[in-house]
Amino acid sequence: METRINGELQKVILYYGFTPLHDPEAIMMWQQQLASSLGLKGRVIIAKSGINGTLGGDMSALKKYVSATKKYPGFKKIDFKWSDGTGDEFPRLSIKVKPELVAFGAPHEVEVDENGVVNGGVHLKPWAVDKLVEERGDDVVFFDGRNAFEAKIGKFKNALVPDVESSRDFIGEIESGKYDHLKDKPIVTYCTGGIRCEILSAVMVKRGFQEVYQIDGGIVRYGNKFGDDSLWEGSLYTFDARMTIDFSDETKTIGECEQCESPTKQFYNCATVTCHSLILLCEPCSSIEANRACTHSDIAIDREMVG
Secondary structure, three states, rough: OEEEEEEEEEEEEEEEEEEOOOOOOHHHHHHHHHHHOOOOOEEEEEOOEEEEEEEEEEEHHHHHHHHHHHHHHHOOOOOOOOEEOOOOOOOOOOOOOOOOOOOOOOOOOEEEEEEEEEOOOHHHHHHHHHHHHHHHHHOOOEOOEEEEHHHHOOEEOOOOOOOOOHHHHHHHEEEEEEEHHHHEEEEEEEEOOOOHHHHHHHHHHHOOOOOEEOOHHHHHHHHHOOOOOOOEEEEOOOOOOOOOOOOOOOOOOOOOOOOOOOEEEOOEOOOOOOOOEEOOHHHHOOHHHHHOOOOOOOOOOOOOOOO
């Protein structure tokens, strides 16, 4: 659904680019000045391995941001994913330098050159994903590269969803041996915009998985291409005030209320101030205050996650 503020169409962009950056601090200052001058809000993370961001604002301002960012040689090939915004996805602009673009807890795990991640998974366009499944059938394993809670409201059909609470859990999960029987299978990793799978697929290749793919542009690109007419089902969790987005008017609700098991796709922040967990509730159950307090193990949400 389109939203306009003062006549300006509101949009959100999600993007990343792996490329060696010799002076991340200088890139941070440039990005801070650029995004601030255009009135944009959101989160941008910069590391020696590249840039990862999601920004919201006026469509015209975002177009100027994209054009200026692509002028930097290392960022000219960045794929910017667009979605509808509301104008209030983010409370402020935050641009930081960090050791990793995604917090896997292993800054030296992935090697990057001017072409991106070295020895990562093979990129598949959305149509090529469907073709692979058409050709290889049930041999294809969809491997969710997100936090497990995200898959509660949307995932690829019959996908394998690892029991992880954050990206930091993935390396240990892969090394646990529980997926070793899949090392000869065609594995399609997927995540919101693609960046987590860049790292996850490289982690898997390094540990002996023979045929690893990743969806080019992530769930966002696949959903924008096929809506709810192919292999994706449900809603997509987003790390901003929208919390979820759908790809069509026919989106299936696959989430279940933690209290009554009624269909729902709505997460709520835990009512306990010191807690950062999310609770999946239907609207009637969410109106009962006790249902929005901690009664389960804490899910530590990384608010910096952008793809």
